[in-house]
Structures are given as structure tokens and as C-alpha cells.
Amino acid sequence: xxxxxxxxxxxxxxxRRQPLPPAAAKYRGKIxxxxxxxxxxxxxxxxxxxxxxxxNCIQGKEQxxxxxxxxxxCGSCADNCAEQAIKLTNQCYLATRNKQEAxxx
Amino acid sequence: xxxxxxxxxxxRLLQSFGKKMLSSRPVQEHETELVIDxxxxxxxxxxxxxxxxxxxFTMVGNxxxxxxxxxxxxxxxxxxxxxxxxxxxxxxxxxDPVFPSISAQIPAANWYEREVKDLLGLRxxxxxxxxxxxxxxxxxxxxxxxxxxxxxxxxxxxxxxRGTSMQYSGRDVTEIPVGPIHAGIIEPGHFRFGAVGDxxxxxxxxxxxxxxxxxxxxxxxPLTKALFTAERICGVCALSHAVAFAQAVEAAAQLTPPPxxxxxxxxxxxxxxxxxxxxxxxxxxxxxxxxxxxSHGSRLREQLQQLNEELAGHRYLRGVIQLGGLRLDVTPAExxxxxxxxxxxxxxxxxxxxxxxxxxxxxxxxxxxxVLSLQQANDLEVVGVAARASGRAVDIRRxxxxxxxxxxxxxxxxxxxxxxxxxxxxxxxxxxxxxxxxRQIVCxxxxxxxxxxxxxxxxxxxxxxxxxxxxGEVCHWLMVGPEQTVFRYRIRSAAYSNxxxxxxxxxxxxxxxFPLINKSFELCYSCxxx
Amino acid sequence: MKSEQxxxxxxxxxxxxxxxxxxxxxxxxxxxxxxxxxxFEMMALCNPVYDIQxxxxxxxxxxxxxxxxxxxxGVTRHLEMAxxxxxxxxxxxxxxxxxxxxxxxxxxxxxxxxxAGGVDKIVPVDVFVPGCPPRPSAILExxxxxxxxxxxxxxxxx
Numbered sequence: 001x002x003x004x005x006x007x008x009x010x011x012x013x014x015x016r017r018q019p020l021p022p023a024a025a026k027y028r029g030k031i032x033x034x035x036x037x038x039x040x041x042x043x044x045x046x047x048x049x050x051x052x053x054x055x056n057c058i059q060g061k062e063q064x065x066x067x068x069x070x071x072x073x074c075g076s077c078a079d080n081c082a083e084q085a086i087k088l089t090n091q092c093y094l095a096t097r098n099k100q101e102a103x104x105x
Numbered sequence: 106x107x108x109x110x111x112x113x114x115x116x117r118l119l120q121s122f123g124k125k126m127l128s129s130r131p132v133q134e135h136e137t138e139l140v141i142d143x144x145x146x147x148x149x150x151x152x153x154x155x156x157x158x159x160x161x162f163t164m165v166g167n168x169x170x171x172x173x174x175x176x177x178x179x180x181x182x183x184x185x186x187x188x189x190x191x192x193x194x195x196x197x198x199x200x201d202p203v204f205p206s207i208s209a210q211i212p213a214a215n216w217y218e219r220e221v222k223d224l225l226g227l228r229x230x231x232x233x234x235x236x237x238x239x240x241x242x243x244x245x246x247x248x249x250x251x252x253x254x255x256x257x258x259x260x261x262x263x264x265x266x267r268g269t270s271m272q273y274s275g276r277d278v279t280e281i282p283v284g285p286i287h288a289g290i291i292e293p294g295h296f297r298f299g300a301v302g303d304x305x306x307x308x309x310x311x312x313x314x315x316x317x318x319x320x321x322x323x324x325x326x327p328l329t330k331a332l333f334t335a336e337r338i339c340g341v342c343a344l345s346h347a348v349a350f351a352q353a354v355e356a357a358a359q360l361t362p363p364p365x366x367x368x369x370x371x372x373x374x375x376x377x378x379x380x381x382x383x384x385x386x387x388x389x390x391x392x393x394x395x396x397x398x399x400s401h402g403s404r405l406r407e408q409l410q411q412l413n414e415e416l417a418g419h420r421y422l423r424g425v426i427q428l429g430g431l432r433l434d435v436t437p438a439e440x441x442x443x444x445x446x447x448x449x450x451x452x453x454x455x456x457x458x459x460x461x462x463x464x465x466x467x468x469x470x471x472x473x474x475x476v477l478s479l480q481q482a483n484d485l486e487v488v489g490v491a492a493r494a495s496g497r498a499v500d501i502r503r504x505x506x507x508x509x510x511x512x513x514x515x516x517x518x519x520x521x522x523x524x525x526x527x528x529x530x531x532x533x534x535x536x537x538x539x540x541x542x543x544r545q546i547v548c549x550x551x552x553x554x555x556x557x558x559x560x561x562x563x564x565x566x567x568x569x570x571x572x573x574x575x576x577g578e579v580c581h582w583l584m585v586g587p588e589q590t591v592f593r594y595r596i597r598s599a600a601y602s603n604x605x606x607x608x609x610x611x612x613x614x615x616x617x618x619f620p621l622i623n624k625s626f627e628l629c630y631s632c633x634x635x
Numbered sequence: 636m637k638s639e640q641x642x643x644x645x646x647x648x649x650x651x652x653x654x655x656x657x658x659x660x661x662x663x664x665x666x667x668x669x670x671x672x673x674x675f676e677m678m679a680l681c682n683p684v685y686d687i688q689x690x691x692x693x694x695x696x697x698x699x700x701x702x703x704x705x706x707x708x709g710v711t712r713h714l715e716m717a718x719x720x721x722x723x724x725x726x727x728x729x730x731x732x733x734x735x736x737x738x739x740x741x742x743x744x745x746x747x748x749x750x751a752g753g754v755d756k757i758v759p760v761d762v763f764v765p766g767c768p769p770r771p772s773a774i775l776e777x778x779x780x781x782x783x784x785x786x787x788x789x790x791x792x793x
Contacts, residue, residue, distance in 0.1 A: 003460050004397050011453075014404055015686045020644055020772045024411070026418035026433075027770075049326075049333040050736065050743050070740035072767040074333055074424050079432075095764045095777035099739075099755070240749075241713050250748045261712075261748055285717050288696035290664045290678045292671055293714060314713045315668040318747035337743045340672025340768060384675075403682035410679070420770065421672050631670045 023090045028073045030091040031066050037085035038064050044077035044086060053077060068094050115189055118157055125149060133356050133568055135505065136181075136190040143195045143204045146180075150193060150207045150214075153182045160499070161213045161486050162190060163569075163580045163597040166221035168253045169196075172565060176202055176227055179582070180214075181569070185504035190569070197227060206232040213486035216605060224251040224320075239313045239634075242267035250321050251593075257321060271309035273299030278306065281616065285314045292630035296619070303615040308608040315634040323594045324586075328354050328428060328559075331591045335581070336423045338596055339632040344377045345574030346581070346596070346632075347426040352507055352570030353583040354428050357562045363554040366430035370508040372546045373417065373425050374572065375539045379447075380409035381575035382532045382539070383454060385627045389529060390461065392621030393470040401457045405450055412446050415439075430556030440547050451540055458533050471526035475610040475622030478523055485606045489577020489599045491626055494531045495523035501571055501578040508572075513545050525625040562589060574599050576628060598632035648690050648779050659691045660782070663701035663725065667718045667757075668750060669708030672768035673735035677705060679771040692778065698724040703781060705774070706758075709737035709744055710751040722758045730781045732762045734774055739763040 052070035129139040153159040159182035175196040206229035218229035219238035226249035243263040273280040285293035295311040335350035387402010410420040482495040502510040518534040520527035567584040577599030586592030680687040733754040736742035741752030764777035
């Protein structure tokens with residue numbers, strides 16, 4: 001009993017005050033596409049293992065978009081993009097109320 | 106053992122089959138395939154297991170009608186002393202897809218034979234249990250998803266349920282059905298207890314609720330994409346599955362990844378074992394309501410998973426492996442940070458183990474509960490922690506070294522009691538050996554490349570990969586199709602080998618001990634169900 | 636939990652729960668065929684580091700006691716009925732949060748003979764939490780988002 005109490009005392013509080021802390025720098029989170037850099041080769045669409053990438057017509061222009069609700073955050077697209085138009089960020093807070101929102105960003 | 110004597114031993118082993126052996130050929134460096142007639146299956150398999158002391162490693166059914174016009178069955182036996190695998194192959198006619206069952210002599214074959222019936226329509230004659238296994242009672246009897254002509258696009262209708270659960274009756278016998286949705290945050294399975302008062306007479310476990318059809322969905326995928334499927338077979342064994350799949354591909358391509366990649370694989374595999382074992386040990390305490398153990402265990406696990414995220418960018422170490430090596434390297438700074446964290450964790454963990462293992466109630470609940478005898482473990486070819494706690498010395502890191510384990514000292518942890526306490530102690534000691542192994546790796550790790558390109562693989566080459574996951578060995582059997590795609594992928598996880606043993610350990614214990622027994626095995630459902 | 640400084644999110648979370656569901660939110664977890672990664676992250680929410688109980692949120696044993704279902708996995712054929720029954724058993728107003736890539740859009744398994752490929756194909760979903768698996772704190776964010784949702788027009792209906 002004494003040992004248990006001593007252990008609890010020594011460990012102290014480990015609970016995080018901030019409930020939504022940022023992820024580690026290496027964390028593979030939200031994927032950001034730079035439409036300026038993208039040359040439209042669309043190799044990434046073939047590489048994506050979960051079919052999360054597709055093209056969409058935005059303001060009269062075919063653009064690459066990612067559906068975060070399908071994405072498995074493997075980072076293959078970013079690794080293989082010759083133009084470095086796809087970047088992984090460590091942003092992990094992606095909850096959304098409607099699927100459309102997850103698809104369009 | 107030198108290479109020559111091993112070759113001779115294997116040759117002598119094969120000679121004993123004489124004319125039964127239609128042909129034989131070496132497949133990979135560590136595997137010999139022999140083809141036999143299906144009528145000889147029971148005798149050859151029995152000889153391999155009972156006389157030659159092989160253990161059933163995996164069994165695979167394959168639809169090879171487009172190759173040879175036949176279905177094929179592969180029974181793979183592991184010979185730990187020889188560091189060799191022997192595959193017994195037999196062909197089945199399309200018109201007559203039946204074969205003699207070996208389950209009566211080799212109980213471990215039970216599930217494999219039921220599985221090929223469900224998924225490929227190959228029926229084992231004389232099998233003692235004809236209930237469906239993978240596909241539940243409402244699946245139509247004439248649809249076999251792993252046949253190549255099965256159309257995945259068509260929806261499959263539901264039939265009236267053919268009732269596949271055990272029914273208990275009799276005076277004073279109570280039937281207690283539990284699941285598939287359980288009370289805690291755990292995976293789905295249906296358990297039916299036949300109990301008299303508090304004491305369990307019999308337990309029937311109906312699993313495969315999380316069967317997602319991964320083996321079918323992997324077929325036709327490029328190997329690079331199938332790796333991500335392999336990583337998602339299971340959350341907590343993700344890395345072991347990824348390594349096993351990558352090794353299967355590398356074996357098919359006859360590629361050895363650079364040494365640094367091999368060492369890093371071992372490093373991450375041990376990190377996976379660490380967070381699992383420590384978390385499982387804490388969680389085991391929930392089985393007897395010891396909240397202090399649960400809290401400290403989950404706190405340490407969290408610390409290790411945060412370390413994983415720091416090193417690999419993923420709390421479950423997904424995205425670490427690449428075919429031919431690794432995707433990411435670890436810097437010296439990260440390695441020293443790793444050692445610092447592990448030192449803290451070790452001191453903390455030692456204190457926790459002292460507290461739990463000196464607590465009378467904890468010991469009282471764990472000792473003599475849920476005993477798995479050595480005989481049962483051997484008959485069912487149990488692997489991993491559960492096997493080693495029952496005195497069965499299987500650890501594939503030692504018997505068939507992969508990654509860098511051939512160059513590392515991997516001590517065997519073994520207990521003989523086979524109860525919950527023995528499984529607890531095996532885990533606790535394996536945490537210590539894992540830490541030792543990690544320190545060895547950090548000292549020995551060579552510099553250099555972490556990846557080598559995978560050469561082109563000939564269509565219909567087959568190969569195997571394996572790894573010791575935190576729950577025991579996983580074995581991936583792969584046949585590569587045209588244009589570097591998957592033709593057939595069979596995943597045999599540790600949970601698949603061990604689940605049949607769990608119901609055997611429960612009778613005679615009280616119903617409230619079941620959660621404890623179940624936690625002491627700590628088997629994944631998703632690994633098993635795929 | 637004593638606090639010298641309460642962060643904004645902590646405050647927001649507590650006030651929403653208090654407004655909507657008194658001082659407690661009860662969650663039932665439903666594994667509809669996940670790889671168990673999401674399940675273990677959910678379990679991590681209960682560990683001392685995240686300690687979800689301090690917000691008045693807790694996991695309960697029965698859907699009858701639950702205000703919210705946290706569903707993981709892409710809904711396998713064998714669990715479709717179990718999910719439907721669990722959904723029916725939960726007390727209204729109920730919220731459904733789909734946790735993880737498989738639950739949100741099928742993930743790497745997609746649609747197979749045994750997998751439906753998304754929770755929203757079986758039951759209505761209020762919030763999607765992408766991630767493979769999402770970190771425990773990301774699941775917490777999803778729960779918070781769902782609580783805001785309940786205030787909207789659908790709350791009267793369901």
C-alpha cells in the first residue's frame with residue numbers, strides 16, 4: 001500500500017492542461033496541395049492507395065483536390081511528387097461536420 | 106549448423122517419403138517444396154509433424170485455374186532446428202475440389218481447412234466441424250470470394266442464418282451470450298458460455314466479425330500499394346505485418362535490404378513490442394480491478410507512443426517500412442533521445458512491476474487462472490507469449506532470424522505454468538529483453554543506405570515473410586502476379602494461431618475470470634479476421 | 636481537477652457539455668470492423684494523460700445509456716446488423732461520430748464483399764474524424780464538434 005501511494009506521489013500529475021496540443025514535427029497530417037506548383041501530371045492519383053486524390057473543376061480550371069475523409073495519411077503522394085506541389089503538414093485536427101467539407105479542402 | 110549438413114538433413118527428411126513425393130524443388134533459400142497426391146496428404150503431414158517434429162506454419166488455398174487448371178493447397182511446415190521450411194503442395198481438380206482432412210491428426214489445421222471451404226470452396230473430407238468459420242451463417246453457400254471468377258462488384262445476398270453458435274441445455278446449465286458489441290472499448294466477437302452457477306463448463310467463441318476481405322482487396326494491387334493494406338491489417342501489430350509483407354516481396358525479388366535498414370527494422374519492431382507489452386501488462390490489471398496498474402501502464406504506453414510519433418511520425422509506426430528497406434532514417438540525436446526516454450521508462454516500469462507482483466490480490470487472481478497446458482499449446486501450434494508461457498519454445502526471431510536478429514542476442518523468455526501469471530511474467534521479462542535488444546542495436550547499427558530498389562519479380566513467383574509481432578509470429582504468404590501485382594496474399598497472424606486455444610483455457614474458471622484470461626492472451630480480432 | 640488557468644478549449648468543451656447534456660456526456664464505442672488502431676486511440680483518451688473524464692465525458696457499457704456513438708471501421712457485413720441495433724438502442728437525441736479513415740470513407744479496404752466502406756452508408760453520421768488512426772486529441776476535437784452540432788436544427792428532430 002505504501003509503495004503504491006509513493007509511486008502515485010512521485011509520478012505527480014501527467015494530465016495535459018492543453019487538450020488539443022500540436023502533433024510532433026514528423027507527424028503525417030493534413031495534406032496541402034499547391035495549385036501553382038502542380039503541373040497536372042496526376043501521377044499521385046495512381047499512387048494513392050485509398051483513392052483520396054482526384055481532379056475537380058474549380059473556377060473553370062481542372063485542379064487536384066484531396067478528400068481527407070478517404071486519406072490514410074501515408075504520404076506517398078508527397079514523396080513521389082516531382083514538383084513538390086504536395087506537402088504534408090503536422091496538422092491533425094481535421095474533424096468535420098459534413099463530408100463535402102472534407103472533400104473540398 | 107553449416108549449410109552442407111542442413112542440405113543433407115533436408116534431403117534425408119524428404120527421402121523418407123519415397124514414391125509419395127511426385128517432385129520437389131527449392132523455392133527460396135529457406136524453403137523446399139514437395140508435390141504429393143492429395144490422397145497422401147494425411148500421412149505425409151502426420152509424418153512431418155509427429156515424427157519429424159515440424160510445426161504447421163501456415164496453410165494456403167490458391168485458385169490457380171488460370172495457371173494450371175487446378176486449385177492448389179500449400180501446407181507449410183517450419184523446422185526450427187534446421188531453420189528451414191517445407192511446403193507440401195497438392196493440386197485439386199476443379200470438378201472435384203475435395204481433399205482429405207488432416208485436422209483429426211493435426212488439430213492446428215482445423216481453422217485452415219474450414220477457411221479454404223468458406224473462401225475457396227475446397228472441402229476437407231472428414232473434418233470434425235462443418236460450421237462456417239470466416240463467413241457467417243447468412244452467406245450463400247455457393248459463393249466463394251477468393252475464387253478468381255467471384256465478382257467483387259456484385260452485392261452478395263443474405264440467406265436465412267444457418268445458426269453457427271453452440272447451444273447449451275440441461276439442468277442448471279445457464280447459457281450466457283456476450284457480444285459482438287461488448288461493454289468496454291474492445292473489438293467485436295461473440296462468446297457463449299455454458300455455465301453452472303459461476304463456473305464455466307464450455308466456451309464457444311464466434312469470431313470473424315471484422316472480416317473485411319483484405320486478402321481479396323489486395324489481389325491485383327501493385328505491390329507498393331499492397332504494403333499499405335498490410336499495414337492496416339491490424340493497428341497494434343501494424344509494423345510486424347508491414348515487415349512480414351516487405352520481406353515476402355524482397356524474398357520473391359531475391360533482394361537483401363541494406364544492413365542499416367535491417368537494423369532499423371529490428372529497432373522499430375522492438376519499439377512496437379515495448380509499447381504493446383507495457384500497455385497490455387497495465388491493461389491486464391483491469392481484469393482484476395487494479396486501477397493503479399491500469400493507469401501507470403497506460404501512462405507508460407502513451408509515453409512510448411509519443412516517442413514513436415516523434416521518431417517515425419506515427420503513433421503506431423505506420424509508414425516506416427518501404428519495399429526494399431525503410432522510408433525514414435533515424436538521426437544520432439534521435440537515437441540518444443530514444444535511449445534517454447527508454448531509461449526513464451525502464452525505471453518507471455520496474456517500480457510498477459514490483460508493485461503488481463508483490464500485491465497479494467493480483468497474484469491470487471492471476472496464478473492458476475486460465476491454464477493452457479503444453480500439450481494443448483503444441484497441438485494447436487500456439488505461438489508468441491502464450492506459447493512461451495506454457496513452456497513451448499517458439500520465437501521466430503531466434504528460430505528463423507529476419508531483419509537484424511541474426512546478429513543480435515535475443516534471449517528466450519520461457520515459463521511452464523501456462524496460467525495468466527506466467528503470461529504476465531513472460532511479457533514483463535520480454536520488456537526487459539526488448540530494451541536490451543534496442544541497446545544492442547543502437548551500439549551496433551551500421552551507417553549507409555536505408556533502402557535498395559526492388560528488382561523486377563517474375564510473374565507467379567511465390568515467397569513468404571514472417572515477423573515476431575508482440576502477440577507472436579505472423580506469416581505472410583505471397584504469390585506475385587503479372588506486372589508486379591499481388592496474385593494471392595494469405596495473412597496468417599499470431600491471433601489466428603492462438604484464438605482456438607483461448608476457449609480451452611476457460612472451462613473450470615469462473616465467468617468473471619474470462620476477461621482476465623482474455624486480456625492475458627491479448628489477441629487482436631482484426632489480425633485474425635482480416 | 637483543480638485548475639489555475641483554464642484554457643479556452645477546455646472551457647468551451649465544458650460549457651457545451653453542460654449546456655447540452657447537463658454535466659455529462661456518455662459515449663458508447665462501436666467497433667464496426669476497424670483495424671483496432673482507432674479503438675486503442677479511444678482507449679488512450681481514458682488514460683491519465685488525456686483523462687477525458689475530467690470533462691464529464693465517459694464511455695459507458697450499453698448504448699441505452701449513451702448520448703453519442705463513436706463508430707470505428709468501415710462496417711463489415713457481419714457487423715452491419717450490430718451497428719443498426721446499437722444505433723436503434725441509443726437514446727435520442729443521439730449523435731454519431733465516425734472515427735478514422737475506414738469509418739469516414741472506407742480507407743484502404745474500400746468496398747469489398749465484406750465491407751460497406753463507410754459508416755454513413757448504414758447510419759446517419761454527425762461528425763467525421765479523419766486520420767489513420769486519428770490522434771486521441773483529434774478524436775476529442777471531433778466530440779467537441781459534435782456537441783456544437785446538437786444545438787442546431789436537427790436536435791429537435793432526433
